[in-house]
Amino acid sequence: xxxxxxxxxxxxxxxxxxxxxxxxxxxxxxxxxxxxxxxxxxxxxxxxxxxxxxxxxxxxxxxxxxxxxxxxxxxxxxxxxxxxxxxxxxxxxxxxxxxxxxxxxxxxxxxxxxxxxxxxxxxxxxxxxxxxxxxxxxxxxxxxxxxxxxxxxxxxxxxxxxxxxxxxxxxxxxxxxxxxxxxxxxxxxxxxxxxxxxxxxxxxxxxxxxxxxxxxxxxxxxxxxxxxxxxxxxxxxxxxxxxxxxxxxxxxxxxxxxxxxxxxxxxxxxxxxxxxxxxxxxxxxxxxxxxxxxxxxxxxxxxxxxxxxxxxxxxxxxxxxxxxxxxxxxxxxxxxxxxx
Numbered sequence: 001x002x003x004x005x006x007x008x009x010x011x012x013x014x015x016x017x018x019x020x021x022x023x024x025x026x027x028x029x030x031x032x033x034x035x036x037x038x039x040x041x042x043x044x045x046x047x048x049x050x051x052x053x054x055x056x057x058x059x060x061x062x063x064x065x066x067x068x069x070x071x072x073x074x075x076x077x078x079x080x081x082x083x084x085x086x087x088x089x090x091x092x093x094x095x096x097x098x099x100x101x102x103x104x105x106x107x108x109x110x111x112x113x114x115x116x117x118x119x120x121x122x123x124x125x126x127x128x129x130x131x132x133x134x135x136x137x138x139x140x141x142x143x144x145x146x147x148x149x150x151x152x153x154x155x156x157x158x159x160x161x162x163x164x165x166x167x168x169x170x171x172x173x174x175x176x177x178x179x180x181x182x183x184x185x186x187x188x189x190x191x192x193x194x195x196x197x198x199x200x201x202x203x204x205x206x207x208x209x210x211x212x213x214x215x216x217x218x219x220x221x222x223x224x225x226x227x228x229x230x231x232x233x234x235x236x237x238x239x240x241x242x243x244x245x246x247x248x249x250x251x252x253x254x255x256x257x258x259x260x261x262x263x264x265x266x267x268x269x270x271x272x273x274x275x276x277x278x279x280x281x282x283x284x285x286x287x288x289x290x291x292x293x294x295x296x297x298x299x300x301x302x303x304x305x306x307x308x309x310x311x312x313x314x315x316x317x318x319x320x321x322x323x324x325x326x327x328x329x330x331x332x333x334x335x336x337x338x339x340x
Contacts, residue, residue: 004029004301005065007090009057009081010072011036011045012163014095019070020049022297029301035060041163057081061088068304070297071095074175075182079104082119086111091118093300097186098317100177102325105318112314120300120310121317125191127295129282130260130267134195134251137258137270144254146231151192151249153184154238157212157219171215179217181207181324185237190312190320191249192225192235199319202226204336205327211240223327247285261285 006023008015011034023031035054036042046053054060061069061084068091071081079099082092092112098121099105112119125131137143155161158170169175170183193200207221219239226232238246251258259269268280284292296312303310326337 002028004304005032005063005067006030007033007035007060007063007066007069008045008072009035009060009069009085010074011038011041012072013161015070015072016045016163018294019072019093019297020045022293023070023301024049025293026298026301028305032066033060033063058084061085061090066090068092068300070300074169075177076100076175079108082108083111086115086117086119089115089117091120091300091304093120093122093297094317095122096190096317097178097182097321097324098314099321102318102322105314105321109314109318118300118303118310119314120296120303121312121314121320122294122296123187123190123312123317123320124294124296125187126194126312127299128285130280130285131191131195131249133268133280133282134249134258134260137268138195138197138251138253143251143256143258143270146196146251146253148231148252149192149196149233149250150236151188151233152236152238152246153188154180154236154241155184155245156242157239158183166214171212171217173216176217178324178328179209179212179215180219180237180239181205181221181327183237183239185221185223185235185327186320186324188235188237188249189225189323190316192233193316193320193323195249195251196227196231198228198231199339200225200323201228201339202336203323203326203330203339205330207327207331221327221331223330225323 031049031051033052034045042053069085071094082094159166162168204224207218212219221237223235248262249260256272261267266279270278326339330337
């Protein structure tokens with residue numbers, strides 16, 4: 001195999017804890033260049049991984065021989081930087097949410113098609129072992145139809161995770177566009193689409209700022225979702241689950257209940273209607289405090305090597321983005337919103 005040369009744009013926490021170390025794990029991958037407007041951060045990561053350092057992403061995109069980039073920037077920069085990278089002939093792995101509007105997402109997809117390069121979005125919940133096991137159980141038919149569901153993703157907030165803390169871009173609308181719903185809720189919207197195997201067509205959302213200070217983005221959201229076949233359930237996203245992170249999903253089916261990441265030991269539990277319980281231990285689940293390989297970088301590199309369109313493509317990212325955009329509109333209008 002030839003060596004794949006990678007550039008990472010943005011040297012904040014998601015790059016430091018996920019993208020960079022996960023690229024470094026892979027054979028035939030070279031972290032060739034890193035970029036951050038903060039020169040000290042760029043130089044630190046460049047030294048650590050033996051890469052060239054840049055403070056302007058446009059200069060990084062001119063780095064000789066670069067094959068692909070990860071876009072790990074504030075949300076408002078995802079689309080312009082991804083489009084520039086695609087136009088420069090690079091494959092792109094973009095963090096979620098992929099964009100701040102449906103129009104931006106569509107422009108990213110169009111740029112990838114025009115360039116003949118792959119665009120992948122960092123929805124790693126699909127790759128988590130408990131969720132893959134859940135998909136397998138649901139496909140087997142043992143639980144029958146899904147009737148309803150509830151899913152939550154919450155922690156104490158980006159100040160516990162972001163390299164910039166409470167003063168960081170996560171809390172500034174011009175850079176983040178959306179708060180907990182974009183940071184965490186979009187992950188669950190994508191996961192639910194994956195597990196249910198159908199699209200969400202209607203959303204009712206309550207989205208607001210209940211506790212965080214000095215911010216103009218949401219810190220909590222609770223949504224009711226309806227699918228094409230009429231399945232109805234809830235999605236919650238929060239930056240105020242301070243005591244303990246919650247990353248759980250429960251699916252209530254005809255023949256039993258499927259519980260995901262509720263129990264710390266058995267992260268897939270099936271409670272059958274006949275009283276039997278099946279327990280599965282599917283590896284460790286990453287948290288902000290305890291990182292494990294997300295799989296998203298390995299998946300991205302695999303698709304490039306195989307010259308195969310990513311399963312978590314720009315089109316998939318856009319469908320999940322539209323769910324949270326509908327939740328925002330619902331909260332603003334006080335009406336149920338159709339996902340178009």
